[in-house]
Amino acid sequence: MLADFSIIELAKKMRSKEISPMDVITEIYETIGKIDKKINAFITLVDKEQALRIAQKRAKTREAARSPLFGLPYVMKDAYVTAGVRTTAASKVLDDFVPPYSATVHRKLEDAGAILIGKMNMDAWGHGASTENTDYGVTKNPWDITRSAGGSGGGPAAAIASRLAIFAIGEDTGGSIRNPAAWCGITGLKVTYGRVSRYGAIAYASSLDSVGPTAKTAEDCAHVLEVIGGKDPYDATSSPQPVVRYSGELQGSIRGKKIAFPKEFFKEGLDGEIRKAIVEARRVFESLGAVVEDVSLPMLEYGVPVYYILAPSETSSNLARYDGIRYGNERELFTQETKRRIMTGTYALSSGYYDAYYKKAQKARSIFIEKYTDILQHFDAILAPVTPGMPPKFGELLDDPVKNMMADLYTVTVNIVGLPSLALACGFGSSGLPIGMQLIGRMFSESTLLALGHNYQKTTPWHKKHPGVLA
Amino acid sequence: MNTYEPIIGLEIHVELKTKSKMFCGCPASHFGKKPNTQTCPVCLGLPGALPVSNKKAIEWTIMLGLALEGNIAEISKFDRKHYFYPDLPKGYQISQYDQPLCRGGTIGDIRIHRVHLEEDTGKLIHTNNTTLVDFNRSGVPLVEIVTEPDIHSTEQAREFLKKLHQTVRYLGISDADMEKGSMRLEPNISVRKTGEKGLPSYKVEVKNINSFRFVEKAIHFEIERQMTLLNNGEKPKQETRGWSEGKGITISQRSKEEAADYRYFPEPDIPPMRFSRHQISDVRRQIPELPDAKRQRFIKTYSLSEYDANLLTETRALADFFEECVKIGKVPAKKLANWIINKKPDMENVLPAALVKSILEAGNVISISDDVIKQILSDNPKAVEDYKKGKQQALMFLVGAVMRQMKGKGSAEEIKKMLLSKLQ
Ligand SMILES: [Zn+2]
Numbered sequence: 056m057l058a059d060f061s062i063i064e065l066a067k068k069m070r071s072k073e074i075s076p077m078d079v080i081t082e083i084y085e086t087i088g089k090i091d092k093k094i095n096a097f098i099t100l101v102d103k104e105q106a107l108r109i110a111q112k113r114a115k116t117r118e119a120a121r122s123p124l125f126g127l128p129y130v131m132k133d134a135y136v137t138a139g140v141r142t143t144a145a146s147k148v149l150d151d152f153v154p155p156y157s158a159t160v161h162r163k164l165e166d167a168g169a170i171l172i173g174k175m176n177m178d179a180w181g182h183g184a185s186t187e188n189t190d191y192g193v194t195k196n197p198w199d200i201t202r203s204a205g206g207s208g209g210g211p212a213a214a215i216a217s218r219l220a221i222f223a224i225g226e227d228t229g230g231s232i233r234n235p236a237a238w239c240g241i242t243g244l245k246v247t248y249g250r251v252s253r254y255g256a257i258a259y260a261s262s263l264d265s266v267g268p269t270a271k272t273a274e275d276c277a278h279v280l281e282v283i284g285g286k287d288p289y290d291a292t293s294s295p296q297p298v299v300r301y302s303g304e305l306q307g308s309i310r311g312k313k314i315a316f317p318k319e320f321f322k323e324g325l326d327g328e329i330r331k332a333i334v335e336a337r338r339v340f341e342s343l344g345a346v347v348e349d350v351s352l353p354m355l356e357y358g359v360p361v362y363y364i365l366a367p368s369e370t371s372s373n374l375a376r377y378d379g380i381r382y383g384n385e386r387e388l389f390t391q392e393t394k395r396r397i398m399t400g401t402y403a404l405s406s407g408y409y410d411a412y413y414k415k416a417q418k419a420r421s422i423f424i425e426k427y428t429d430i431l432q433h434f435d436a437i438l439a440p441v442t443p444g445m446p447p448k449f450g451e452l453l454d455d456p457v458k459n460m461m462a463d464l465y466t467v468t469v470n471i472v473g474l475p476s477l478a479l480a481c482g483f484g485s486s487g488l489p490i491g492m493q494l495i496g497r498m499f500s501e502s503t504l505l506a507l508g509h510n511y512q513k514t515t516p517w518h519k520k521h522p523g524v525l526a
Numbered sequence: 527m528n529t530y531e532p533i534i535g536l537e538i539h540v541e542l543k544t545k546s547k548m549f550c551g552c553p554a555s556h557f558g559k560k561p562n563t564q565t566c567p568v569c570l571g572l573p574g575a576l577p578v579s580n581k582k583a584i585e586w587t588i589m590l591g592l593a594l595e596g597n598i599a600e601i602s603k604f605d606r607k608h609y610f611y612p613d614l615p616k617g618y619q620i621s622q623y624d625q626p627l628c629r630g631g632t633i634g635d636i637r638i639h640r641v642h643l644e645e646d647t648g649k650l651i652h653t654n655n656t657t658l659v660d661f662n663r664s665g666v667p668l669v670e671i672v673t674e675p676d677i678h679s680t681e682q683a684r685e686f687l688k689k690l691h692q693t694v695r696y697l698g699i700s701d702a703d704m705e706k707g708s709m710r711l712e713p714n715i716s717v718r719k720t721g722e723k724g725l726p727s728y729k730v731e732v733k734n735i736n737s738f739r740f741v742e743k744a745i746h747f748e749i750e751r752q753m754t755l756l757n758n759g760e761k762p763k764q765e766t767r768g769w770s771e772g773k774g775i776t777i778s779q780r781s782k783e784e785a786a787d788y789r790y791f792p793e794p795d796i797p798p799m800r801f802s803r804h805q806i807s808d809v810r811r812q813i814p815e816l817p818d819a820k821r822q823r824f825i826k827t828y829s830l831s832e833y834d835a836n837l838l839t840e841t842r843a844l845a846d847f848f849e850e851c852v853k854i855g856k857v858p859a860k861k862l863a864n865w866i867i868n869k870k871p872d873m874e875n876v877l878p879a880a881l882v883k884s885i886l887e888a889g890n891v892i893s894i895s896d897d898v899i900k901q902i903l904s905d906n907p908k909a910v911e912d913y914k915k916g917k918q919q920a921l922m923f924l925v926g927a928v929m930r931q932m933k934g935k936g937s938a939e940e941i942k943k944m945l946l947s948k949l950q
Binding site for chain 2: 135136142144149152154155156158253254255256257258260261262288289290291292368369371372374375376378380381401404405406409413
């Protein structure tokens, strides 16, 4: 199917007129028609006729196309405002909210000629790791529909795995791109804080939120990042650091690259099959000439408590605007999980508790920054698991708030520090479920991570496999 | 009966007249505009919108801090202040908590506690059966100036406010128009027994004051109210009260127990600010000559009386107008000063050159000062008495007296007009 091709292959076919933007749209909508009822990845699907109209418009101007994303259909986690297209953050509080403006990332993709076809399911407001905390029905894992697709961006990840779009835009606050990428067997990039504008991304926790691509491969992620990265006058926290041609730097050899293997990430609590798959990936990197060394990254265990002070505090503030006055729907419509996080955060910020919780967590944040900086001074990347376990059955996480939090153990510290991290498939468990790993890098070292990922994917088959739902 | 001493602190909000709002590109000037025509995703607090600071507003706040002789922070930041109110679209106001742009400073004997920058809220418009929200004002830059509780009388409060108002206008950073709400005052008032040291254990904050006159009335009312309570053996409650101009009293709005917990925390959407000495001295260079310095200079350079210099420096526009007239060089400064003070030329429409020309054309006709008129009136009580009884000759007698005093200069018509205005 066309959706199996890489972005660059599709761009070549379009340039040579072997295929048209309409062909891709048509195939994708066919697949969506067959598959989405099984996995429920979409909250809002753009009307097919409208998508085709835009595709026809693109087809007429394709000679002028500069970006390889030109004419390609993409989806976004429903956490981004899109002018004229309903945006819910998976919460009934915004059930009928049609934004009057577009997120910078959406605008940049439209300018590049890509075509938005849908807004994807997620845990409401980003609150969750399983896309069960949604008001629009759970998203099912395309490899086993009795299991979670991960979260909070389960929708976009499941859509990429099922070939319902060429690429997707996710949003990662504590693992929301990487966790579902791992559980759906695809590739997701959590960018450095400030690499991509957050303007128009519905805030979960502003100091942790990051906007990044989700796609089949590291190479595809590189092409998307080239378009969406960069300083935005509308986001004071976006960085002036220049956007490099990530796709141009993929081919370089990774010989001599130094990769850290932190023992704290592989202690008990980590699923045996996941450990085995990542140890195997370590060998692959070594065989490609990288040097992998064992290191210690203490404090990992404090990541979850620190995250669950900072993120709820900020979310209690960010969700204050949904006061029932301007968006029509009452606050009662917040889910239990969201209410829990609002309450926790409100408590942590209250006078008398602020010093003991929020301020202390900020201090811990500085220590995390030091620890990661220490290691990354000597290493180009850190190799780690994404989640402690395989995709859970529905209810497993939702019924156990603590287990739900622990699902974030390996991902949250990366957001606390603001580092980039690439999650990609590195094998399959005995039950046929995908296994993911992550490569964590220095600030603004996306090109290194993408090159490591690309070299790995050139020698491994995992990213090419189709999930059961497509069979 | 005990005697009491009032302890008063002031909190003043001043809207800056920057071109755009504090965190977005919408126009900051909102008075009289059609509701909700100057809004965008940022100042409406729409999902996903982010604030980007207005550099000018930060510079101007620093400038005010410097003009008040305060200390400018090397590192400052914005914080979120949370409370629910329909005119606050994000559920929090971007303000400054523990690292304001400026700490300290003085106006005369009164110490400034801090000067910080924040965003204004929208406005509620109450009609018969509905309340509407206008967000044109939402996000307009607002400077908050807080004094130490150094004020002990309504007169001192008035002096302070007049001086602050004048300084803000001189800096050209705000219209500071009380009626339009671009300057808003909140006194907090308590009283202690005369001779006692230390602050009372309570204070009463008064809101809804929109003129200098009302602030005096409200302070006066509160002092009396609190003294009466204390004399009856009651301690006044710590609370927020509102000034009701209609009734001429303050009314309890919110007690201490109901005080909000604002859950301040650093605004994550705006990186902290750092200012180098170089940046601060750059701002310092932009500070124009302030009223005190200008007055002293006028006295020295133009040999004006303190009284005249004071009048001429009341606003920067008037002082500039005067100096432009002086620069033309054809009329002595002192004569110009008298002319401008007495004739109050319409500065909007009369150019300095035109004014000088008309003075020259008037030739020997010199301006008649108020002082002379007053003096003649008090020297001739009998003539005044007679005029009031209806004797028109008495008026002519007074005109003659003024002319003699002015050694034959000045027009009889002009003198008659001025006398009449005093005799009414
Ligand atoms: Zn605006």
